[in-house]
Amino acid sequence: MxxxxxxxxxxxxxxxxxxxxxxxxxxxxxxxxxxxxxxxxxxxxxxxxxxxxxxxxxxxxxxxxxxxxxxxxxxxxxxxxxxxxxxxxxxxxxxxxxxxxxxxxxxxxxxxxxxxxxxxxxxxxxxxxxxxxxxxxxxxxxxxLDMEHLDKYAIDRQELLSYFGLVEVKNSPVWSWLTKRLQYKEIKFLYNPNKNYLLILNLTPTEKILGAQKRSFSGTNRFETYKLSKLYEIMKKPLEVNEEQMNYLDTLSMIFNICLINFSKPITLFEGPMDAFLFKNSIANTGANKELPIDIPIRYFYDADETGRKKSLEHIEKDHEVFLWDKFLRQINMPYRKKYDWNDVLIWAKEKQIQLPLIDNYFSGNPLDAIDI
Ligand SMILES: [Zn+2]
Incomplete structure (x- = not known):
């Protein structure tokens, strides 16, 4: 010193x-x-x-x-x-x-x-x-991102597993459902066999759990999110941080993959974690209507549905890069449907044994390209 x-x-x-x-x-x-x-x-x-x-x-x-x-x-x-x-x-x-x-x-x-x-x-x-x-x-x-800080407060996998009665997804009934969706990274998921729900995990580099999205296979409310403070609350663990720190932890806990990306390469934002898991260097923030709460340069990959199109239009108007679904679907000759997400495209391409074109060519931040959204 x-x-x-x-x-x-x-x-x-x-x-x-x-x-x-x-x-x-x-x-x-x-x-x-x-x-x-x-x-x-x-x-x-x-x-x-x-x-x-x-x-x-x-x-x-x-x-x-x-x-x-x-x-x-x-x-x-x-x-x-x-x-x-x-x-x-x-x-x-x-x-x-x-x-x-x-x-x-x-x-x-x-x-x-x-x-x-x-x-x-x-x-x-x-x-x-x-x-x-x-x-x-x-x-x-x-x-x-202060990784040490995040890691300190993220939850240990075994602890979460035993508290919620979860099992690893491989060798569980949900594994075939996942692999059908091309989700082979078992580390990203946990399953509750008694209540039949899947937990989709937001991991730190040391594979601790920062936040989660619950996907139920029955009932009405099929998706629920668990930010870090909520996990602490449910597990009755004291979260000893001030309000500002808690907001910071909670914010990042709801941006899936945020700890795992390379910030020097283009970062793509998806609506759902399962899409982000299948795309290089991407993050997800659970829902089209949520704006990313941290200020990093990203490009937007919304679902191809009404909400997603609306959001894409809003962003391209501001010169933000968005994915041009229309141009892309025309190019690969994918049949029209009311809604597509990235996962659908990959499953379809695999079934039809179609080699997808270079995805980077289907992003644009030019408002004149709005016609291709
Ligand atoms: Zn500068």
């Missing part, structure tokens, strides 16, 4: 021997406020004509703002993809998800000729993320 700090102080033109005489300790809140206060004039100067771009949004474990390096989105004054990351392994780094700029917070300020006060430097160095090579992390958007 001492070496690090001296290095920073040296780089900033300070006499490192000063360090010993400085005794002031910032709280994390004071530190956050300090950064915001120093950042504001930089944004004011960078975006004089666009007030929305000058606005700073404090978030859970980060400070979010329009990136002054690239100017952020040309299309929207409200897009904010610059972040001071304050938690997780990349804490105290700046990261832009538009241009990819990634550097320590003090280096960010140095670029804008702004001096970080020594107590802030102290705080930063005492709380610096614990990774050493940031070369490969340049395009690693997972910095937004």
């Amino acid at each position: 001492e070496t690090n700090l001296n290095k920073v102080l040296g780089e900033m033109g300070f006499d490192s021997s000063l360090h010993d005489t400085i005794d002031s300790q910032l709280t994390s809140q004071e530190y956050k406020e300090r950064l915001t206060k120093l950042l504001q004039p930089i944004l004011d100067q960078r975006f004089p004509g666009t007030p929305p771009k000058r606005q700073i949004l404090p978030k859970h474990d980060r400070i979010n703002f329009a990136c002054p390096y690239c100017g952020d989105s040309m299309k929207s004054d409200y897009a904010k993809r610059g972040n001071f990351i304050l938690g997780g392994k990349h804490r105290n780094y700046f990261k832009c998800f538009n241009c990819g700029e990634f550097k320590r917070i003090d280096w960010f300020f140095r670029d804008y000729k702004t001096e970080l006060k020594l107590d802030a430097v102290n705080y930063m160095m005492d709380n610096l993320g614990d990774f050493s090579t940031y070369e490969g992390a340049k395009y690693d958007m997972s910095v937004l």
Whole structure:
């Protein structure tokens, strides 16, 4: 720590021997406020004509703002993809998800000729993320997700299994139902043989359970979702986090696959987890009418039904990339039906032994392509 700090102080033109005489300790809140206060004039100067771009949004474990390096989105004054990351392994780094700029917070300020006060430097160095090579992390958007934090609160598989009377799906009656739907990743599911329901799981990289969707095979309410706090509640486990953290955990618990994707590649959002499980680098947020609550660049793959088409139209109007079902179905000659989802396409293609064309060619963010939705 001492070496690090001296290095920073040296780089900033300070006499490192000063360090010993400085005794002031910032709280994390004071530190956050300090950064915001120093950042504001930089944004004011960078975006004089666009007030929305000058606005700073404090978030859970980060400070979010329009990136002054690239100017952020040309299309929207409200897009904010610059972040001071304050938690997780990349804490105290700046990261832009538009241009990819990634550097320590003090280096960010140095670029804008702004001096970080020594107590802030102290705080930063005492709380610096614990990774050493940031070369490969340049395009690693997972910095937004604090995996250790998520993993700590996610539920152990065995614990869930025994509490709910679940069994592994392989060798259970539901396995043939799953494989008929081309779902071969048994780790993603659990089954309750007594109550005859399937649990579709949102897993962390260590295969702990962050959230789940229940699919019943009888009754009226066939789909139910279980965010993390609800699982804790049912299992009568105390979830010892504050409200902000709980919202954060609950939000991510309902975005299936969110912990498992590569943020440097295109991310596709589906309505249902079972579709997302069958598509490279994709997430699902259980339902067409839910907007994704976190701000990452994605393309939209809604179901081919009335709601899905409506949502696709809304998004392509905003230049967001959506899947062009109509163009795609015409291309592969799939017969008309009132509703299709991605899983249906794969099952159909397998039955007919049809080689599907390159799916990437059927996404568009050009409103002129709305006719092909
Ligand atoms: Zn940028």
